[in-house]
Amino acid sequence: MKPSLERLPLEQGESFVAKFFDYNFYPTPWHYHPEYEIVLVTESTGKRFIGDHISDFKPGNLALLGPNIPHTYRNEEKFYRKNSKLRAKSFVIHFSEQSLGNDFLQLPEAKPIRQLLLKTSQGLEITGAANIAVSKKLHDIISEKGLRRWHSLLEILTLLAESKKLQPITSTPQIGYNEKESARMCQVFDWLTINYSSAIKLADAAKIAGMNENAFSRFFAQRTRKTFSGFVQEMRLQKAARLLVEDELSVTEICYECGYNNISNFNRQFLNYYSSNPINYKKTFLKRM
Structure with a gap:
């Protein structure tokens, strides 16, 4: 690529x-x-x-x-x-x-x-x-x-x-990297976008990037200002928020659709990220429509 x-x-x-x-x-x-x-x-x-x-x-x-x-x-x-x-x-x-x-x-x-x-x-x-x-x-x-x-x-x-x-848009000023590093990031982003609703392992992402796990963790954090697990969580929660307002799926269905296998953990993570639980988030959005 x-x-x-x-x-x-x-x-x-x-x-x-x-x-x-x-x-x-x-x-x-x-x-x-x-x-x-x-x-x-x-x-x-x-x-x-x-x-x-x-x-x-x-x-x-x-x-x-x-x-x-x-x-x-x-x-x-x-x-x-x-x-x-x-x-x-x-x-x-x-x-x-x-x-x-x-x-x-x-x-x-x-x-x-x-x-x-x-x-x-x-x-x-x-x-x-x-x-x-x-x-x-x-x-x-x-x-x-x-x-x-x-x-x-x-x-x-x-x-x-x-x-x-x-x-x-970004939390800090950003600057591009060399072609090899950009290729790695592109491959990882493409893989995450397709697979984030499935089980995501750091080892698999490191393999996509052609690096060992420790090196990949440092590489990813330096270039996104986020941990790998935090980045994946953010993608999943943003997808969940969109499904809440666009689809008729239940909160439980959305939980599993976005890669979570525990509804309590999903609700807790959603509340931490959006300062609202999923049900109230949806109600608030619909009131604004």
């Missing part, structure tokens, strides 16, 4: 990349690149891995990632089935400081954008009115050319710089 440093090629006469992608499933592995990235999911669901952060993604998720933050979007298993008619679509922009012009960020008028870019080392989640406005701009920018296209990028960055609805 080839990973890691990803570069979207520039077209002639362009200083940044703006693309619309339409796939059966997102194919890009655990990777990083020196450019800033704006990514809007428009169709498909799955798990998003950004630095030390994992979460579900769905249409409307919009993020701004700083240079060299390792990340990948992994679709749900149903997207990989042979005869699936599901689609994974997204708008993506890759840009650098040079895309804005030499010395542009030193202008006094550019201070808000300069401050915005300084915040991107943890990635930024974009919600609220900024999400709506930037999403519209991303749809428009694909068909634009030349100066008008560059101006739209500047408008997007201005909207983000003025927004109060930007939240850090």
